[in-house]
Amino acid sequence: MHDLLQIGGITDAMRDRLTPHFTIHKLSDGDYPGEAITHIATNGHDGVPADVMTACPNLKMISGYGVGYDAVDTDAAVERGILVTHTPDVLNAEVATTAVMLMLTSYRNFLADEAHARSGNWEANGNAPLSRSADNRRVGILGLGRIGQAIADKLAPFNPEIHYHTRTKRDVDYTYHDTLLGMAEAVEVLICITPGGPSTDKIVNADVMAALGPNGLLINVSRGSVVDEAAMVSALETGKLGYAALDVFEAEPKIPDALKSMTNVILLPHVGSATHETRAAMGDLVVDNLLEHIKTGKVLTPVPETAHLNT
Incomplete structure (x- = not known):
């Protein structure tokens, strides 16, 4: 089992696919084992706060829900060899x-x-x-x-x-x-x-x-x-x-x-991709990236800044 930090919400369907492979810790609970965290699931709005990335020294991969990822410090991720993904095309x-x-x-x-x-x-x-x-x-x-x-x-x-x-x-x-x-x-x-x-x-x-x-x-x-x-x-x-x-x-x-x-x-209240069908596809890709990483060490949709790490 791998330790996953959840930032923001995930759907029941995502959780069902993740729980056989990950122990899920919620950032919102306020207490998570930073040393143990190897993966993060987040979204374009919340990203990954700098103090959270620092508190997870063994972090290997960040899987983002959404095409935007400006709330993730990709420079810091590249420096540490952390792969960052997003969910392009499906939305x-x-x-x-x-x-x-x-x-x-x-x-x-x-x-x-x-x-x-x-x-x-x-x-x-x-x-x-x-x-x-x-x-x-x-x-x-x-x-x-x-x-x-x-x-x-x-x-x-x-x-x-x-x-x-x-x-x-x-x-x-x-x-x-x-x-x-x-x-x-x-x-x-x-x-x-x-x-x-x-x-x-x-x-x-x-x-x-x-x-x-x-x-x-x-x-x-x-x-x-x-x-x-x-x-x-x-x-x-x-x-x-x-x-x-x-x-x-x-x-x-x-x-x-x-x-x-x-x-x-x-x-509008930021609903550009907010349909059942598109959000389900986005959630699937978040999980697909996480599962691919623990299986092969690679991901399906890296952001351009970390694409060179996907080898």
């Missing part, structure tokens, strides 16, 4: 669907229209105001990785003009911009699907939002840290930015009160 389609739904909902004003119908205002006061078409829009994607490409694919029926900004140009038929500001000036919709971490912290700043403009729509399905939240609130209040549709926030689960009162903003 691509669902997060892409969420991004497309946010765009459609914002342009077509569906939330206000639904409230208009439900409240009785349609019968009492007549038709709701006209909305805007989501077709033929210029859409910029910040981060054209697996999920970014899935978003572009799912937008195709709406005949968008796709632009993208990444560190390196891709072999795709979309319009590439070597600066985020340049892309923001060229598009009507900016969809953020870039990883979090220091390199992208507040990369969508006041200048980018002003370039997107008073009719522009900012969609964030990546990490709250990617957008300067205070600057976004100010831009929305002053009309420098027209609309926002957000699934992630800087200090989750806290959402700025100012955003809650804005009718030009859509707010």
